[in-house]
Amino acid sequence: MNHFHYRNGVLHAEDVSLARLAEEVGTPFYCYSTATLERHFRVLQEAVADLNATICFAIKANSNIAVIRTLAALGAGADVVSEGELRRALTAGVPPERIVFSGVGKTRRELELAVDSGILQINVESEPELEELNDVALSRGRRAVIGLRVNPDVDANTHAKITTGRKENKFGIEWTRAPEVLRRARGLPGIELASIAAHIGSQLTDLQPFRDAFRRLRDLVLMLKAEGAAPARLDLGGGLGVPYDDQPTPSPVDYAAAIRDNLGDLGCRLILEPGRMLVGNAGILVSRVIYVKEGATRSFVICDAAMNDLIRPAMYDAFHKILPVTEATPDAVLRPVDVVGPICESGDTFAKQRALPPLAKDDLIAFATAGAYGSAMSSTYNSRPLAPEVLVKADRFAVVRARPTYEEMLALESSPPWL
Numbered sequence: 001m002n003h004f005h006y007r008n009g010v011l012h013a014e015d016v017s018l019a020r021l022a023e024e025v026g027t028p029f030y031c032y033s034t035a036t037l038e039r040h041f042r043v044l045q046e047a048v049a050d051l052n053a054t055i056c057f058a059i060k061a062n063s064n065i066a067v068i069r070t071l072a073a074l075g076a077g078a079d080v081v082s083e084g085e086l087r088r089a090l091t092a093g094v095p096p097e098r099i100v101f102s103g104v105g106k107t108r109r110e111l112e113l114a115v116d117s118g119i120l121q122i123n124v125e126s127e128p129e130l131e132e133l134n135d136v137a138l139s140r141g142r143r144a145v146i147g148l149r150v151n152p153d154v155d156a157n158t159h160a161k162i163t164t165g166r167k168e169n170k171f172g173i174e175w176t177r178a179p180e181v182l183r184r185a186r187g188l189p190g191i192e193l194a195s196i197a198a199h200i201g202s203q204l205t206d207l208q209p210f211r212d213a214f215r216r217l218r219d220l221v222l223m224l225k226a227e228g229a230a231p232a233r234l235d236l237g238g239g240l241g242v243p244y245d246d247q248p249t250p251s252p253v254d255y256a257a258a259i260r261d262n263l264g265d266l267g268c269r270l271i272l273e274p275g276r277m278l279v280g281n282a283g284i285l286v287s288r289v290i291y292v293k294e295g296a297t298r299s300f301v302i303c304d305a306a307m308n309d310l311i312r313p314a315m316y317d318a319f320h321k322i323l324p325v326t327e328a329t330p331d332a333v334l335r336p337v338d339v340v341g342p343i344c345e346s347g348d349t350f351a352k353q354r355a356l357p358p359l360a361k362d363d364l365i366a367f368a369t370a371g372a373y374g375s376a377m378s379s380t381y382n383s384r385p386l387a388p389e390v391l392v393k394a395d396r397f398a399v400v401r402a403r404p405t406y407e408e409m410l411a412l413e414s415s416p417p418w419l
């Protein structure tokens with residue numbers, strides 16, 4: 001369910017016309033719906049209500065502070081993976097006791113900041129990191145509260161670039177060594193082992209890989225219990241997919257059932273780290289057609305958004321629905337076009353041979369389901385300013401990240417003295 005819909009023939013975000021927003025903020029821009037964010041959070045919260053779970057929004061999916069703040073106001077925590085994300089979460093008002101710090105390559109400085117901030121847990125992904133964190137904690141006279149992320153060697157059945165729980169992936173402690181490393185963690189004076197964690201990948205459209213991973217976590221918990229050292233918490237990561245096309249994806253209720261069936265009787269508190277499912281359908285990227293060009297074998301709709309704004313099609317061959325902001329008439333004849341950006345790479349293509357209603361210079365189009373890994377993965381490639389972000393709530397809107405000026409973009413660079 002999302003709150004982007006046509007009203008009087010114009011695409012709206014809640015009660016705000018995207019055509020009006022395009023006039024006010026210029027294109028391209030991202031637009032997020034507060035109602036969709038809130039609805040997605042509540043649907044998940046209700047689905048897991050009996051499971052004693054903390055929902056830590058994976059802010060890598062959408063790091064806009066207003067988006068994080070919207071979710072934090074409903075009780076969301078945050079899953080962060082860098083100093084920058086930790087600072088964002090704290091700035092957005094997420095209480096430290098609801099923050100989890102994940103990632104395979106946390107620097108000593110990041111570990112120090114995490115320990116000093118008093119966050120819920122640091123998810124350790126390797127033995128060298130465990131030793132480093134032990135050292136950091138002892139040097140501060142503290143014990144670091146950790147989750148040990150294990151790699152359950154389960155195929156998440158998703159795009160190869162976003163699968164994370166196979167043994168050939170860089171993430172987590174190798175499955176066969178997990179018992180030994182858990183015991184090592186228990187014995188370290190600077191470490192408090194509070195949790196076991198796993199995250200097997202992103203955009204999962206099938207629950208079976210989750211079930212397989214949960215069974216493996218169950219085995220580890222039972223092993224620790226038998227040793228009298230049951231973990232207080234289990235961190236199940238994120239990964240639930242969203243429908244980019246019209247294919248159904250598992251519901252939060254079914255996901256919760258998979259958790260309940262496999263882990264519900266263990267008496268552990270749970271941490272969930274959803275990213276995409278909270279924000280994916282809450283965001284849209286609006287762009288203006290610059291030209292329509294007739295090539296030798298196909299037609300190109302060249303728009304002012306590009307791969308630097310939304311890299312998912314170029315990087316993962318991802319599909320995003322493309323909607324005309326002015327609704328097509330029922331008798332409009334669709335024709336196949338390539339929708340491309342202005343960047344100097346053929347990979348700067350949003351869609352190939354997509355059947356779309358007639359589009360002309362200056363028309364507005366919108367890329368749907370762009371709220372997750374859209375703006376968060378954008379860059380300034382080709383010296384293009386980052387697209388602004390707008391948050392809508394009913395009939396109100398706010399520019400929650402402005403488009404930088406070219407002066408601001410150039411200001412961080414300087415000439416060396418010899419030039």
Ligand SMILES: Cc1ncc(COP(=O)(O)O)c(C=O)c1O
Pocket residue numbers: 058061079102103164199201202203237238239240273274275276277
């Ligand atoms: C450790 C961790 N947690 C949570 C997530 C969020 O994943 P998703 O956006 O698929 O829910 C990711 C990204 O896949 C991740 O690496």
Ligand SMILES: N[C@@H](CCCC[NH3+])C(=O)O
Pocket residue numbers: 060162202203312316372373377
């Ligand atoms: N960036 C990926 C998801 C990666 C998840 C990160 N753990 C995407 O756009 O689908």
